Amino acid sequence: MANIIKIGLVQHVCAEDQEQNISASIQGIEALARQGAKVVVLPELHRTLYFCQTEETRFFDLAETIPGPSTTRFSEIAKAHQVIIVTSLFERRTAGIYHNTAVVIDTNGEIAGMYRKMHIPDDPGYYEKFYFTPGDLGFAPIKTSLGKIGVLVCWDQWYPEAARLSALAGADFLVIPTAIGWNPDDTEEEQQRQREAWITIQRAHAIANGLPLVSCNRTGVEKDTSGQTPGIKFWGSSFIAGPQGEILAQCPTDKTGAIAVNIDLDRNEQVRRIWPYFRDRRIDAYKGIVKRYCD
Amino acid sequence: MANIIKIGLVQHVCAEDQEQNISASIQGIEALARQGAKVVVLPELHRTLYFCQTEETRFFDLAETIPGPSTTRFSEIAKAHQVIIVTSLFERRTAGIYHNTAVVIDTNGEIAGMYRKMHIPDDPGYYEKFYFTPGDLGFAPIKTSLGKIGVLVCWDQWYPEAARLSALAGADFLVIPTAIGWNPDDTEEEQQRQREAWITIQRAHAIANGLPLVSCNRTGVEKDTSGQTPGIKFWGSSFIAGPQGEILAQCPTDKTGAIAVNIDLDRNEQVRRIWPYFRDRRIDAYKGIVKRYCD
Numbered sequence: 001m002a003n004i005i006k007i008g009l010v011q012h013v014c015a016e017d018q019e020q021n022i023s024a025s026i027q028g029i030e031a032l033a034r035q036g037a038k039v040v041v042l043p044e045l046h047r048t049l050y051f052c053q054t055e056e057t058r059f060f061d062l063a064e065t066i067p068g069p070s071t072t073r074f075s076e077i078a079k080a081h082q083v084i085i086v087t088s089l090f091e092r093r094t095a096g097i098y099h100n101t102a103v104v105i106d107t108n109g110e111i112a113g114m115y116r117k118m119h120i121p122d123d124p125g126y127y128e129k130f131y132f133t134p135g136d137l138g139f140a141p142i143k144t145s146l147g148k149i150g151v152l153v154c155w156d157q158w159y160p161e162a163a164r165l166s167a168l169a170g171a172d173f174l175v176i177p178t179a180i181g182w183n184p185d186d187t188e189e190e191q192q193r194q195r196e197a198w199i200t201i202q203r204a205h206a207i208a209n210g211l212p213l214v215s216c217n218r219t220g221v222e223k224d225t226s227g228q229t230p231g232i233k234f235w236g237s238s239f240i241a242g243p244q245g246e247i248l249a250q251c252p253t254d255k256t257g258a259i260a261v262n263i264d265l266d267r268n269e270q271v272r273r274i275w276p277y278f279r280d281r282r283i284d285a286y287k288g289i290v291k292r293y294c295d
Numbered sequence: 296m297a298n299i300i301k302i303g304l305v306q307h308v309c310a311e312d313q314e315q316n317i318s319a320s321i322q323g324i325e326a327l328a329r330q331g332a333k334v335v336v337l338p339e340l341h342r343t344l345y346f347c348q349t350e351e352t353r354f355f356d357l358a359e360t361i362p363g364p365s366t367t368r369f370s371e372i373a374k375a376h377q378v379i380i381v382t383s384l385f386e387r388r389t390a391g392i393y394h395n396t397a398v399v400i401d402t403n404g405e406i407a408g409m410y411r412k413m414h415i416p417d418d419p420g421y422y423e424k425f426y427f428t429p430g431d432l433g434f435a436p437i438k439t440s441l442g443k444i445g446v447l448v449c450w451d452q453w454y455p456e457a458a459r460l461s462a463l464a465g466a467d468f469l470v471i472p473t474a475i476g477w478n479p480d481d482t483e484e485e486q487q488r489q490r491e492a493w494i495t496i497q498r499a500h501a502i503a504n505g506l507p508l509v510s511c512n513r514t515g516v517e518k519d520t521s522g523q524t525p526g527i528k529f530w531g532s533s534f535i536a537g538p539q540g541e542i543l544a545q546c547p548t549d550k551t552g553a554i555a556v557n558i559d560l561d562r563n564e565q566v567r568r569i570w571p572y573f574r575d576r577r578i579d580a581y582k583g584i585v586k587r588y589c590d
Contacts, residue, residue, distance in 0.1 A: 118580060119577060121575065138580050155575065159572065160499070161459075161581050161584060164455065164456075165583045168583055168586060168588055169589045193539045200540050201540070203499075204498075204500075208454070208496060244489070245496070246491070275453070280414045280415065281414075282414060282454075282456075283584075286460065288434075288463055289584045289585070291578060292576070292578055293463055294460075
């Protein structure tokens with residue numbers, strides 16, 4: 001038994017010119033579709049620079065509705081190439097409510113569903129709590145013509161709960177658009193610890209839940225227009241891991257790339273038979289997970 | 296500010312002769328104590344062969360009470376060397392109730408507390424459900440004179456919930472006695488995927504929770520006396536990781552070893568300031584974690 005689909009991602013640089021960014025996304029999708037990819041994941045907020053480096057009200061003008069310009073554009077591409085696209089955008093839900101949202105567009109060009117980033121970070125250079133209302137759709141995998149896709153976004157990737165809940169709700173694989181990089185002022189040693197931790201924890205989600213994972217980051221250096229910080233050197237390193245956490249393909253830190261691999265979704269079940277973690281979960285003893293701290 | 300303690304582990308081979316095994320543990324503890332270690336972790340069930348390769352009622356004779364022979368012996372060593380020892384043993388609680396239990400003995404030789412393995416595996420060569428009643432003490436870190444120690448045992452190491460709950464209950468660091476190895480019939484590729492997954496998911500617990508982790512495995516080959524399987528080649532690889540998941544020291548796969556490193560427990564707080572995951576946990580959306588499956 002095999003249920004093989006080719007899954008890919010497009011790692012690219014983002015610039016001031018939005019049309020240039022969309023072109024980079026589309027070129028990557030088209031290259032992967034030619035190789036037979038059926039699912040393509042794009043980086044977080046790939047249409048714009050990572051504007052969260054400073055808090056400025058004018059940046060809310062970058063937000064758009066769903067459906068809206070981005071989903072219309074990528075719907076056309078999805079339909080033309082018969083590929084599922086996971087796009088990520090700054091969603092304007094109404095005046096005063098904006099989200100960091102990933103939208104899954106099915107091969108027929110229809111919106112299969114969306115995921116609103118649940119965990120919102122806030123630290124120097126990543127002032128996301130100013131822009132994004134925390135998601136209110138939960139960790140609900142999106143049903144598509146090619147399986148259920150568990151979608152998480154960036155900061156979510158540090159939370160085992162997010163991956164677990166997606167798996168328990170039936171995700172066949174996880175996809176994570178992200179925008180993460182180095183503070184150029186950090187030591188080389190600290191930079192490598194951070195990048196390695198980022199890879200390690202996501203591989204661990206695949207392992208803990210017996211499913212493949214696609215993590216798509218941007219690359220390139222983006223200035224902090226406020227001059228407050230030295231900007232962000234996005235560390236690329238986008239990768240695709242199998243259900244034992246094994247890395248199947250990975251982009252470099254500093255180059256654009258479009259990569260795809262064949263994934264046998266039926267292998268999830270084989271892996272869960274040799275590693276039957278789900279069978280033995282102590283659900284009678286996990287109540288503390290819903291507490292802030294057990295003091 | 297710094298709160299440095301030297302933490303170590305003893306990776307050794309286990310043989311039929313229990314006295315030989317205890318000597319190996321004690322020699323390692325003494326070597327580490329001479330280097331200034333204040334906490335020493337031993338492998339899972341280090342007093343005996345890994346008897347769970349077959350289901351035989353006579354092996355219940357290996358079980359002992361707490362306090363009992365093992366705790367008495369290691370209490371003396373702990374007191375003599377002023378070191379905290381994390382020992383692991385087959386606990387006889389009463390007729391028909393046996394546990395896989397780790398006991399933490401403080402520097403004064405007193406039992407600081409114990410942890411009964413919560414997640415019990417059962418797969419070819421690891422028939423633990425026959426021997427061990429699942430733990431009923433929860434994930435409660437053990438208070439010692441040198442901090443709160445979050446103790447987990449082997450199969451627990453695959454569950455992010457176990458590490459998270461220990462951290463939420465105030466663990467300063469995690470220790471995991473374990474007994475895991477290869478099926479010699481598996482391909483080299485599969486063996487490496489398994490070992491790497493085992494390392495990766497434990498490093499991820501350190502990362503997700505911003506605390507150090509000590510994982511202590513046995514090494515050596517042990518036969519399956521029933522002849523049903525080709526036995527287990529325990530893969531060693533015991534390691535100590537820092538709160539960013541960085542490996543600070545590691546034993547080889549096939550050799551005994553006693554390793555220790557200085558850990559600054561105050562670094563946990565520094566790491567949690569730059570990676571404030573605990574702040575942003577979506578406890579309002581984690582209810583599904585206590586379900587078997589969300590269908």
